Amino acid sequence: MKGKTILPLALLLAAVLTACSGGNSATMAAAPSAAAEYKGEMDRPEEPAPDMALSTTLRAAGVYEDAKLIQRADYEVQTTDYPAAETALEALVERCGGYFEYQETSGGGYYESAARRWGSFTIRVPKEQYDAFTGSVGEVGHVVSQSGSAEDVGQNYSDIELRLQTQRTKQERLLALLEKAATMEDIISLENALSETEYQIEQYTSDLKRYDSLIDFATIALRLTEVARISDEPGEVAPLGARVASAFGEGLHSFGDGLGNLAVWLAYHAVGVAALLAVLMGAGLAVRRRLRKRGAVHAPPDAQTEETEGR
Template sequence: MRKHITGGLLAALLAISVTAGGCGSRESGDMVVEETAAEAAYNYDSMEMAEEAAMDMAPRAEMKMAAAGAAVADGVSDGGLSANQVMPEEISADRKLIRNVSLGYQTDQFERFTAMLQEETAKLGGYIESSDMSKDAYSSIRHAYFELRIPKEKLDSFLAGLDGEANLLHRSEYTQDVTLEYHDVESRKKALETEYDTLLRLLEQADSMDAILALNQRLSEIRYQLDSYESNLRMYDNQVQYSRVSVSVEEAKILTPAAESSAWDKIRQGFKQNLEDVGETLAGLGIFLLSSIPTLIVLGLFIAAAVFIIRRIIRRIRRKKEQKKEQKKEQKNIQQADGAEENAPADKPENGPADEN
């Protein structure tokens, strides 16, 4: 009989889980009927009545599962949204909007402007999410990048305070509407909380190890999902309440005018910019040469040694070639001299010996 009671309890648990997960935020009287049936199964005075209640609960659990599945299917087929999602017309006028602004500035007072950015952010109740500053090794031009979070109600005041403080190069803004996503997560969270409370009441009445283990496992799963949903809601709240402002700052000796009035102004500005670029290039080249003297010395010694060795090798090769030529020439002369001696006729006296009278 205890097995029958456990089977009935598990069937009721499955029906509650499917109904709570599938029907989302529909907190109707069906859940109350299921809870009453589950509690009644444990309050019967005799084991026979408990067994009958458990056997009677199983078919109803299957009916609830089928009804929940049909409700989910209807929700998807009607509007493309599942039952635990929120229809657009059901959302209140309090929309969840995330504002993002990107700014690019050029200034000849780098330290003053970057300090003002940080002071204004703190004064308006915002904070610096990230910052990065760098300096060019050759031109000494500094760059800065800030990710600021400004309260949404003070964003316009912050942007107005930056007007005229530096040369604005670019500005872009876009708004992201996360109202549907926010209310969808909120609806799922409420459905899980309802299921969690119901399972806690069933756990207090459970008297078998199988039922206790099954309930505890499902409760652990629900707690994990609730933590995830709460984290998502906190993230959305932070992004909505604190607008993101990305600011890039570049130091410049000659500011780029925002609007040019004539062609002569463009020529003059371009000429100044080119002169500045040439000066920075020459300065960078000088710094590179001076800082590279040790490397250049070692490289020069290596090249000189290589040239010296190569020249000695070339000289040796030339000497050997000249020696070979001289040897061949001497051998040729010797051969010619030997040939001349062999070909020369023997010397005969022109007049024979005088007759003796």
């Protein structure tokens, strides 16, 4: 009886030990596997981080492409040969596919043959040719000053598009209600609402077209002035010797220009000056003779006798 009792206990103990051994084996087997997996994760080469500068550049390029930019530029140009500069400007505008929105020229008229000429131009060029045009303005003449700007109107453009879509949806609903209207009062009310909606649609459509024109074609304001010569004065940071030499040269040029202008003025008014001098000389001689005669009449007799004997 005792042997029968020990045998089941021994079998039970063996089973328990076997189970524990199996659990420990499974745990030990799983541990190296997890460690190996962790080690593999650690040994795996890291993926290269994205180039932040490149990503920023790409995002900026995307924003620039999608942006609604109104580009403007302003130029002050000088030239010593106005007709040639004007021809060069016309050729540049044509080459860039643009046109003159406004132009005004002055000087060189019938009564102002010696006057300096100047021109004021407003030019529109396609936005794709904006950089090409602004980079070639130097072909026209000497660029004295320049400025440029780019205004992003994307937010305003989107707002107008949204309002336009809202008004069109409202128009469709009003038309549907108008078809179902039964009374004259309802019909009149709906037609008034439709009229106001159509007016808003026209306004928003016009605003979008105006924006499209300003976006698709850049605006360049250019003033062209004729000068006697192009000055190359050094800046204030230039050496003192260069500034003194430049000032001396400028003084000589100014003195020469003054003499030249005086000669031109005298040549232009030669007839008038000669006539004026002749009149003044004649008047002077007449006054002198009259003074002589008046002095002879009022002179004492002895003086008259002496004057007669002297003659």
